[in-house]
Amino acid sequence: MKFERRDFGKLRHGALRAAVLLAVAIAALAWTTIDERKARTERNAALAAKNSIEQKLGQIRADEPDIRRRIEQFRAMDDAGIVGPERRLDWTEQLRDLQRELRLPGMTYEFGPQTALDGAPASGYAYHASNLKVRLRLLHEGDLLNFLDRLQREAKAMVLVRNCRMARLPSGDAGADGARLSAECSMEWVTLSQPSARKKP
């Protein structure tokens, strides 16, 4: 069969009708496909959200005693002054009070700049530490132990003693204050704070 030019005219209406039907078919299919995908995506999102909250609920039910214990622990840390920005003024006053109360003949100290503990997260609460180097003149070794013990119990930070060096004073250095020993300790004053709190001057 050979096509002639006039045959295309005869086929025009048929082709047009077929094209219209095809377009309607494609449009219907496209619309329903998009609608189905959207509905499926919404269902998947709803399922994920439901599973997530279900998991969180199960977790919090299981962890409720643990969470309460941790909250109490956190509040105890807060009460002890560990939570929040460093209170260096309080710290220095505390050091002087201790020197006076323990009748330590001599004390010099130096707080280093605050640094982040390893493993600090990008957001939320994080531990930071300031290094303290303190030099003491002691009447006897018990003064050092009392000093460290009271610092750990009373300081408004978590105090981690890193090292201590205690030595006899040379006989020439023992002055009128009666000191017989010298001590030099390094310790970390650890606090817990949020990024917003750390930015405060």
Add this chain to the structure above:
Amino acid sequence: MITRRLLYLDSQRLSAWLWRQGKLTGEGSFENRREDLARFADYLSTHPGSQFQLLVNVGEEGHQLETIPFLQGKDRAALITRKLGQNFLGTPLATAISLGYEKSKRKNEKLLLTALTNPGHLEPWLACIRETDTALAGCYNLAQLGGPLLKKLGQPPARALLLTYQDHSIRESFLVDGQAHFSRMTPLPDSSIAGIASRFASEAVKLHQYLSGQRLIGRGEKLPVHVVVHPQALSAVRQACVDTPSLGFQIIDSHAAAKRLDLKNPSEDISAEQLFLHLLAVAPPRQQLAPEAWRHDYRIAQIRTGMWSAGAMILLASALFSIKLTWEAQDFREQTSALTSSETELNWRYREIVATFPKVGTDHDNLRRVTEQADQLRKQQRLPNGALRSLSQSLSEAPNVHLDQVVWTLGERKAGTGGSAKGAPRLDAVGETVTFDGQVRLGPASTARQALATFEHFVDLLRVDREVEVTVDKQPLEIESGRTLRGADLDDEQSQPRQFSVHVSRKLTP
């Protein structure tokens, strides 16, 4: 929906019929005159969407049996064209029907060649069809429908005669396996029922004699003769057509046949042409006579219908699939609704539990992390009390040992720093170390051997605690082979204190 129309051409006129749902409706009759041809062209023009089939009942026809070699493709087509030309003098209205292959070694093919040998009789009508771009589906002669008629009526013998009456003539066909191997039209001058009945009887005898003479049947072979007649003529035909040794008549009621063929409005006159027209509409033969060029507009109509059908099928498939997708989307939405309400309820319960917790300004994950880290740090909140107490006990049992300096370090000892740790503390310090330097002071008469013995006793006292590891960094007297050993005058040597250095490490227990 395609409208099917039928054209019936006899030797005098052409009649047009509309076939719809088993009903035939006459739409006009046209004779071979100029005004009727114009009317016929107008009729065709008013039905451009219809498909027409042309049934021809004329005397100028030919049926020829031929045998050709086993061929295929273009060679076979070329040979058949040549055979048609040889047998029917080049008429375009011819076709070949394959009757199968001989069972001999050469596998020759048997053909039945059929043609309308006077195309001039059809030409005015076909010209109108061509000029009006009418879709001509096919052209058939009446003999082609004889076999299908008997098959539909449930009487398909291998070899039989079929006699029918239409348009003042009798159509006589010799059928072999449903194909008309011979057929002829006999005009009927007397159209009375008695005349028709007697003519059926006489024509059957003549046809048998002719076929026998042509050796298409065996001499004396008995053939069944099927005669289709109107109910009004049944009794007359039965009286006239009496069985003979070579002919066995079977009279078929045309109305009963119409009912069997599902023709809803059989003709009230005695003619059988409507039976054939209906049969052509419902079951047209596979072979038709018109050349392909004359069916051009039919092919165009087929393409148009194909496009429309394809579009409709695609739309239907799309609609069905869209329904499925819509149903699935609805199902997903119902699931989403159920999940959302479930999530809302769970969220409400979660918040209810969380609300009972005291507020600490952080979430639970962060809280867990900082408290776990606090626990780790607490484990490192050590004082040198324990280490110094142990040392003090050892010193009390070794009065000649005097300490100059003690260095306590939490964590591993670092070389050259005396245990001083730099930078931020690690969360995983696991031990403490104590390094102390001292002297062994014995009397002026003591010997080096006594000083060493005193020191070793002191070290043994330190090692009583099995959890510590004691390392001697410097002995009061360097007697190891790898170190320098110096001496002086005896008085000087004995007056100098014996310096030593000991390192004690202990693993911390949580």
